[in-house]
Amino acid sequence: MTTPAIDTDGLTKRYGSTVALDGLDLAVESGEVYGFLGPNGAGKSTTINLLLNYVRPTDGSATVLGLDPWDDVVALHDRVGILPDRYDTYDGLSARRHLRLVIDTKRSDDDPEALLTRVGLTDAADRPGSSPRGWNNGSRSRWLSSATPTC
Amino acid sequence: MSRSLAALPLSSLPRWFPLARKEARTVLTSKGTWLLAVFVFVFGWRPTYSGWELLGPSMSAGFVQVGVTTLVPLGVLVLSYGSVVGERTSGSLKFALGLPLTRTDVLVAKTVGRTAGFVLPVTVAAVLLGVVGAFRYGLFSPLAFLGVLLATSLYLAVLVAIATAVSAVTTSTVRASGAVVGYFLAFVLLWSQLAVAAYSSLTGRAVNPYDPPADALLFGLLRLSPDRAYRTVTNWILGAGNAGESFTILAIKLAPGQSVNGYAVETAFAGASVPLSLHEVGGVVVLLAWLVVPLWLARYRFERGDLA
Numbered sequence: 001m002t003t004p005a006i007d008t009d010g011l012t013k014r015y016g017s018t019v020a021l022d023g024l025d026l027a028v029e030s031g032e033v034y035g036f037l038g039p040n041g042a043g044k045s046t047t048i049n050l051l052l053n054y055v056r057p058t059d060g061s062a063t064v065l066g067l068d069p070w071d072d073v074v075a076l077h078d079r080v081g082i083l084p085d086r087y088d089t090y091d092g093l094s095a096r097r098h099l100r101l102v103i104d105t106k107r108s109d110d111d112p113e114a115l116l117t118r119v120g121l122t123d124a125a126d127r128p129g130s131s132p133r134g135w136n137n138g139s140r141s142r143w144l145s146s147a148t149p150t151c
Numbered sequence: 152m153s154r155s156l157a158a159l160p161l162s163s164l165p166r167w168f169p170l171a172r173k174e175a176r177t178v179l180t181s182k183g184t185w186l187l188a189v190f191v192f193v194f195g196w197r198p199t200y201s202g203w204e205l206l207g208p209s210m211s212a213g214f215v216q217v218g219v220t221t222l223v224p225l226g227v228l229v230l231s232y233g234s235v236v237g238e239r240t241s242g243s244l245k246f247a248l249g250l251p252l253t254r255t256d257v258l259v260a261k262t263v264g265r266t267a268g269f270v271l272p273v274t275v276a277a278v279l280l281g282v283v284g285a286f287r288y289g290l291f292s293p294l295a296f297l298g299v300l301l302a303t304s305l306y307l308a309v310l311v312a313i314a315t316a317v318s319a320v321t322t323s324t325v326r327a328s329g330a331v332v333g334y335f336l337a338f339v340l341l342w343s344q345l346a347v348a349a350y351s352s353l354t355g356r357a358v359n360p361y362d363p364p365a366d367a368l369l370f371g372l373l374r375l376s377p378d379r380a381y382r383t384v385t386n387w388i389l390g391a392g393n394a395g396e397s398f399t400i401l402a403i404k405l406a407p408g409q410s411v412n413g414y415a416v417e418t419a420f421a422g423a424s425v426p427l428s429l430h431e432v433g434g435v436v437v438l439l440a441w442l443v444v445p446l447w448l449a450r451y452r453f454e455r456g457d458l459a
Contacts, residue, residue, distance in 0.1 A: 073253055
């Protein structure tokens, strides 16, 4: 059997006495399309934040593509695309420069122009001083997802 | 800057380089940074008769020291204390940490990039001081001037590192600003008083600032602040003397028959041998320690903390 894409083992997160996530055992197989649904406070965001290394677990462990979210963060983030919840872009930095930053850090040879054309946002990127901060959520997500091809 | 480096393949540069470049650009495109450079020139230009007596044409290089110690510490701290905590509050830290970078990489990129962003405008102001000074007061040693520029870059890096460290371990911008103001009060404005108070409580000896005792402990404590360490190093490079005072104060202190409150090793140890621990190179060690230790401590917490 191949390594699951996501594998958590007793993953737990507590904030003081508040339990945000309680012993989650989850395996998502490679190639599986997985809907992650639940009521408010179920721990969905906490789980994702743990998998993305935004938050450190209180207990338990997790791997993504067989890699540790903390120890192997560089190798892992090289391979996954991340469109975070409640994120922000840099004020005063154009969409093109944001893409340049992602492309150069990932050491890919993508062209910001081509990526923006693919999602139909070429005009916005060309506007001088245009920052994705001023865009609506849809455009912003469309734009960022252009730079986050998954493995 | 990015032009010349663009020729290099990115794979030969550290992972954090693109983020550092972005940080440098952010600092360089801020009006505050260039205003700071103007202040370096305006407050640095301090020709005095005693300064000329002490240093001759090298006084122009001394202007850089005065300009950099007047408003630069507060300016760099104010412009940098939010660099991490601000991103944490807004959410853009998630963007940076979504990149293939460790959290330490992010701190390094912040520190290196922002330092570069401050070094360039301050160097422009310093070179202007040097050029105008050279026309007015004659040529000085370019090597000493270069030494002052290097020491200035190190001091700027220390200030950025302190602000970044504070920013990385605080959870609100209000707390971060409180911490850098605390640093400014303790280590820039009041350090000589605090060092003297610490010395007096340790040894039970009172200190007359016009005629301080020849004690390595007192002078050692005095140069533990980055501010006085920077002045110690630049006074050494300028050949002004062994002291954490500005060269203009030092010039009065060292002039025969003059008295001013200040701490100069030459006057305190007149006739006695100066302990090796008070060598000016100690100032470089102090600056390097301030560059590394706060960031290293901050890194420890930042790597292990929750950022969302």
